[in-house]
Amino acid sequence: MDSILLLAHTEPDGTLAKPALESLTAALALGGQVTVGLAGSVVQPAADQIAGCGAVRFLAVAGEAFAQPRYATDAAAAEALCRASDAALVIAAGTSRWARALPGVAFRLNGRIDTHATGLAVQNNAPAVTRWFYRQRMEAVLTRAQRPWMVLVDPGGWTAWSGASGTAAVELVEAPEAATRTSFTGIRAPKTDEQTIRPDAKLLFVAGAGWTKKQADGASHGAEAEALILGFLGKSQASLGGSKSLVEQSGEGEAVLRFMTHLNQVGQTGSTPRHPKGLSTCCHGEEPHVVGWRFVNQRRAINLDPNCGWARGKADVVYVADAFEVMRHLNRLLG
Numbered sequence: 001m002d003s004i005l006l007l008a009h010t011e012p013d014g015t016l017a018k019p020a021l022e023s024l025t026a027a028l029a030l031g032g033q034v035t036v037g038l039a040g041s042v043v044q045p046a047a048d049q050i051a052g053c054g055a056v057r058f059l060a061v062a063g064e065a066f067a068q069p070r071y072a073t074d075a076a077a078a079e080a081l082c083r084a085s086d087a088a089l090v091i092a093a094g095t096s097r098w099a100r101a102l103p104g105v106a107f108r109l110n111g112r113i114d115t116h117a118t119g120l121a122v123q124n125n126a127p128a129v130t131r132w133f134y135r136q137r138m139e140a141v142l143t144r145a146q147r148p149w150m151v152l153v154d155p156g157g158w159t160a161w162s163g164a165s166g167t168a169a170v171e172l173v174e175a176p177e178a179a180t181r182t183s184f185t186g187i188r189a190p191k192t193d194e195q196t197i198r199p200d201a202k203l204l205f206v207a208g209a210g211w212t213k214k215q216a217d218g219a220s221h222g223a224e225a226e227a228l229i230l231g232f233l234g235k236s237q238a239s240l241g242g243s244k245s246l247v248e249q250s251g252e253g254e255a256v257l258r259f260m261t262h263l264n265q266v267g268q269t270g271s272t273p274r275h276p277k278g279l280s281t282c283c284h285g286e287e288p289h290v291v292g293w294r295f296v297n298q299r300r301a302i303n304l305d306p307n308c309g310w311a312r313g314k315a316d317v318v319y320v321a322d323a324f325e326v327m328r329h330l331n332r333l334l335g
């Protein structure tokens, strides 16, 4: 089996975050000799955190410049670590930092890179990488002769490594001087309670266009729909998905469901999220939508129409009911 370099950038406190620990699990499972390569302002806490992982060496590029998520310095650090380890296979978490920097590093090293790996295995004593293509419709297993071969593993696909900590002997590596015109000033993101896409949530809650349609009383109830959905998301911390019809309506600036964007769209031309459970509401369950549910293990739907798509074998349980009523009751139960 090839020698392996596990690349990881440290967090501001010098430790490793979950995606890095997951990529460590992925690297160790291959059974080759693993060298750990760390980059960051402080690296010793990270090396100590995984001291018991069985790595043969701990290499690090350390310094204030490497704290910043910036292409030039991240690429310089990764290149130096790859050259120092001389590993044939380089594994790193598919974080935004590595996804940005490592393709350039692969080019500098005359290597190759593959991204979004969801599985790693050994075939004929060489690594084989599994990834999906064409919006997760086709799964492929790739092997390559070219080395170094860099592989970015998708977060969430492996269990985070959680072995013994200790004191690791870190060998510092000099990275070449990199031109640094860019400085990182901070992350601007919505508050977590405004963030409706939560990949780690146990439940995917999908809202369909029915929420904005005229109801039994002949009127539509957009404001109540918004309050019911946001109330449920706040209490359950579910992730929010939407049907194409609904997200397009919001895109047109309609007053209803203002928190719904194209990023929420699930389906053939949307996303294919992975959650243990899914609850579809006011959504018809047409095939182009339901294909986005292929990784949702348990599916339930609430629809007024007993003949909706979900009822035709696409859901495990269909509640033929008014979603307004059900969600009102559910929110009351959740307090």
Ligand SMILES: Cc1cc2nc3c(=O)[nH]c(=O)nc-3n(C[C@H](O)[C@H](O)[C@H](O)COP(=O)(O)OP(=O)(O)OC[C@H]3O[C@@H](n4cnc5c(N)ncnc54)[C@H](O)[C@@H]3O)c2cc1C
Residues within 6 Å of the ligand: 207, 208, 209, 210, 211, 213, 215, 242, 243, 244, 245, 246, 265, 266, 267, 268, 269, 270, 271, 281, 282, 283, 284, 285, 286, 287, 288, 289, 292, 302, 303, 304, 305, 308, 321, 322, 323, 324
């Ligand atoms: C090439 C192509 C790609 C596509 N890609 C996607 C995609 O990626 N994702 C996607 O979602 N769609 C996609 N579509 C569109 C898809 O075919 C459907 O048109 C869309 O999913 C319908 O959205 P909907 O079910 O929310 O709306 P509708 O079809 O309007 O259904 C609304 C449902 O709400 C129910 N309802 C209304 N009021 C209530 C109530 N009070 N309680 C309970 N139920 C209620 C109704 O019974 C109805 O079933 C694609 C289509 C094409 C042609």
